[in-house]
Amino acid sequence: MGITERKEREKAEMKRLIMDAARRLFVEQGFEKTSIRNIADEIEYSPGTIYLYYKDKSELLFDLHQESFQKLIEQFQRVLNIRDPFERLTTMGRYYMQYGFENPELYELMFLMSSPIETIECREEIWEDGHVAFEMLRQIVRECIEAGYFKIDDVEGTSMMIWATVHGLVTIHLRKRTTMFREDERIPRLEHAYERFVELIKGKI
Amino acid sequence: MGITERKEREKAEMKRLIMDAARRLFVEQGFEKTSIRNIADEIEYSPGTIYLYYKDKSELLFDLHQESFQKLIEQFQRVLNIRDPFERLTTMGRYYMQYGFENPELYELMFLMSSPIETIECREEIWEDGHVAFEMLRQIVRECIEAGYFKIDDVEGTSMMIWATVHGLVTIHLRKRTTMFREDERIPRLEHAYERFVELIKGKI
DNA sequence: AAATAAAATGAACGGTGTTCAGTAAAACAA
DNA sequence: TTGTTTTACTGAACACCGTTCATTTTATTT
Numbered sequence: 442m443g444i445t446e447r448k449e450r451e452k453a454e455m456k457r458l459i460m461d462a463a464r465r466l467f468v469e470q471g472f473e474k475t476s477i478r479n480i481a482d483e484i485e486y487s488p489g490t491i492y493l494y495y496k497d498k499s500e501l502l503f504d505l506h507q508e509s510f511q512k513l514i515e516q517f518q519r520v521l522n523i524r525d526p527f528e529r530l531t532t533m534g535r536y537y538m539q540y541g542f543e544n545p546e547l548y549e550l551m552f553l554m555s556s557p558i559e560t561i562e563c564r565e566e567i568w569e570d571g572h573v574a575f576e577m578l579r580q581i582v583r584e585c586i587e588a589g590y591f592k593i594d595d596v597e598g599t600s601m602m603i604w605a606t607v608h609g610l611v612t613i614h615l616r617k618r619t620t621m622f623r624e625d626e627r628i629p630r631l632e633h634a635y636e637r638f639v640e641l642i643k644g645k646i
Numbered sequence: 647m648g649i650t651e652r653k654e655r656e657k658a659e660m661k662r663l664i665m666d667a668a669r670r671l672f673v674e675q676g677f678e679k680t681s682i683r684n685i686a687d688e689i690e691y692s693p694g695t696i697y698l699y700y701k702d703k704s705e706l707l708f709d710l711h712q713e714s715f716q717k718l719i720e721q722f723q724r725v726l727n728i729r730d731p732f733e734r735l736t737t738m739g740r741y742y743m744q745y746g747f748e749n750p751e752l753y754e755l756m757f758l759m760s761s762p763i764e765t766i767e768c769r770e771e772i773w774e775d776g777h778v779a780f781e782m783l784r785q786i787v788r789e790c791i792e793a794g795y796f797k798i799d800d801v802e803g804t805s806m807m808i809w810a811t812v813h814g815l816v817t818i819h820l821r822k823r824t825t826m827f828r829e830d831e832r833i834p835r836l837e838h839a840y841e842r843f844v845e846l847i848k849g850k851i
Numbered sequence: 852a853a854a855t856a857a858a859a860t861g862a863a864c865g866g867t868g869t870t871c872a873g874t875a876a877a878a879c880a881a
Numbered sequence: 882t883t884g885t886t887t888t889a890c891t892g893a894a895c896a897c898c899g900t901t902c903a904t905t906t907t908a909t910t911t
Contacts, residue, residue, distance in 0.1 A: 444878075448888090476867060487891045489870080498868065553758070555678075555821055568825045575826060593845070601815075601839035602846070606807065609814025616760055620773045621780060634806035640798070641807070641846060649909080653857090681898060692860045694901080703899065 456494050458484055460504055467505070468546050472554070502550060503567055509547040510570035516540050517577050526584035531639045533581060534607050538635060541611030542628060548615060552608060578604060591642075606638050661699050663689055665709055672710070673751045677759070707755060708772055714752040715775035721745050722782050731789035736844045738786060739812050743840060746816030747833060753816060783809060796847075811843055 462483040466475040477498060481488040495501045516536045523529040541548040551571070579600045585591050591599060610631045613619055619627040667688040671680040682703060686693040700706045721741045728734040746753040756776070784805045790796050796804060815836045818824055824832040 477869080478867080488868085489892070490890055492869070493889070552823055553817075553821060571823070572826055593842075595842060597835070598839050598842040601818075601835060602811065602843050605814030605818060605836075605839060606811045606843075607814070608818060609810030609812070610806075612758075612817055613810060613813060616758060618757055618776070621777055630802070630806060631810075634803050634810060637798075637800060637803040638807045638811075682900080683898080693899085694861070695859055697900070698858070 452494070456504070459491055459494055459501070460508075463501055464505055464508075467550075468544075471546060472502075472549065502554070505547070506550050506567065507570055509544070509551050510574060512544070512547070513537070513540055513551070514570065514574055514577070517574065526581055526588050527590045527643070530578075530581045530585055530603075533578065534603065534635060534639070537607045538611055538632070541607075542614065545615050548611060553612065553615065575600070575604065603642075607635065610635055657699070661709075664696055664699055664706070665713075668706055669710055669713075672755075673749075676751060677707075677754065707759070710752070711755050711772065712775055714749070714756050715779060717749075717752070718742070718745055718756070719775065719779055719782070722779065731786055731793050732795045732848070735786045735790055735808075738783065739808065739840060739844070742812045743816055743837065746812075747819065750820050753820060757813060758817065758820065780805070780809070808847075812840065815840055 459480065463475070463480050466479055466483060477491055478488050481491055491501075495504075516539075517533055520529050520533045520536060523532060579596050582591070582600045582603070583596050586594055586596065586599075593599070614627060614631055619630070622630050664685065668680070668685050671684055671688060682696055683693050686696055696706075700709075721744075722738055725734050725738045725741060728737060784801055787796070787805045787808070788801050791799055791801065791804075798804070819832060819836055824835070827835050
């Protein structure tokens, strides 16, 4: 049945076409300002067509959501060859922040948007990649404890706290709550705060 | 000129009427789902009337923004009678998180929404209250350093890091990125992570 | 009481996400 | 090849949104 195969392939290609256009527009001009009609224009199809491939706008966002987590996980994997677990942990944090600063719209989608979540509450599998990423953090924290870097055996609480800190720093920047600093000093200040955090947990947790 | 006075009073009352309705609806059903028409219905006026008192939806949000910061600052003031600066600092953090958990929509407006910011970039005074709140944090950190709790003299970096952590914890919850935990365990887990953070900075910074 | 000024209206504009009857193209059956 | 069925696509229409503005209602002044 070569025909059904081709059909499937074409369907996948169309989804990709839509997703690529959506990503381009989202990254360029943000989620709020990108409409289904914009995406339809971009790929030279009618708005209705998009609904033949995606149930609604949320589902479209979710494909991007997943893709974005894959990208973050890729970044995290760059860290796996670092021997020392503490060094590995802190570098991971730096990559996390870098990812957020460099891909604001994707970070928004992954950690800041509420709309995709609401529609999807039933589909728990959506968080699989998110959980994978968090498990990577937990694993490293575990190793730090085993290696004696952290004195208290609390993987869960420590991981959560570390995530909250880097996430907080990224979010403060993405939502432009840094007006107390000069524009060109904002990211450096946040990076500095992170280094303060690293010093803090260094051998003292 | 009793009449102009009354007019002014009436204008202020009308603004208050609109704001109260807006707050009620926002807190009840969120910002996204509250439209100008909803607010107009609630106060039994036509949609156009609202635009006689508020330039646009952003300006309405900003009045609420300011009010919400006042409320947070009030919470912070409850802490001022605590003698020990470290105890004062950590209690402030607890109040901050509590405020976020109990007033999700207001917290959203203060720290998470992007729409009000964009429209207002010119009006720097909007951040005055935000800066006041942050300055309260800085002041306490300063006192902690003076009292010898923190060894490194870096008010800015330390304050930023502390804010980022509590803000991160609140945000993770508000944006429902805690699906790895059972529903009734989510807030306790975040509070636990905060206590881990407190232990971390206790005499070790 | 008439003229003027202020306040409130609600239809209209251009936008949004989404649906669906209708059309065009492709696949299948004869 | 022709006719029929299945599939793909269209674009007008629906109900909403924030916002504007000519018009009407209400209040104040002359």
